[in-house]
Amino acid sequence: MQNNQSQQRPSGFNCPVCQGFIPVSIQLILSTERFVCPQCFLEIKLNRGESKKALDALEKVKDAEDGVKKASVFRR
Numbered sequence: 001m002q003n004n005q006s007q008q009r010p011s012g013f014n015c016p017v018c019q020g021f022i023p024v025s026i027q028l029i030l031s032t033e034r035f036v037c038p039q040c041f042l043e044i045k046l047n048r049g050e051s052k053k054a055l056d057a058l059e060k061v062k063d064a065e066d067g068v069k070k071a072s073v074f075r076r
């Protein structure tokens with residue numbers, strides 16, 4: 001099995017507290033409302049509207065995963 005990790009960036013964002021990388025996939029964003037930093041265990045809740053900073057960070061994840069989104073079909 002081949003893994004093209006050099007082409008595929010890990011999606012996620014940096015923790016606002018420890019700056020550690022929090023891996024987050026689009027699927028996770030869509031299916032959960034909170035993430036935990038693996039390094040400082042900060043809990044980041046996705047209160048849409050309230051957590052503007054977190055959502056901004058997630059926008060970058062969306063950009064990174066744009067190709068994946070195009071290839072995937074999400075039903076509303």
Ligand SMILES: [Zn+2]
Pocket residue numbers: 015016017018019020037038039040041042
């Ligand atoms: Zn952290």
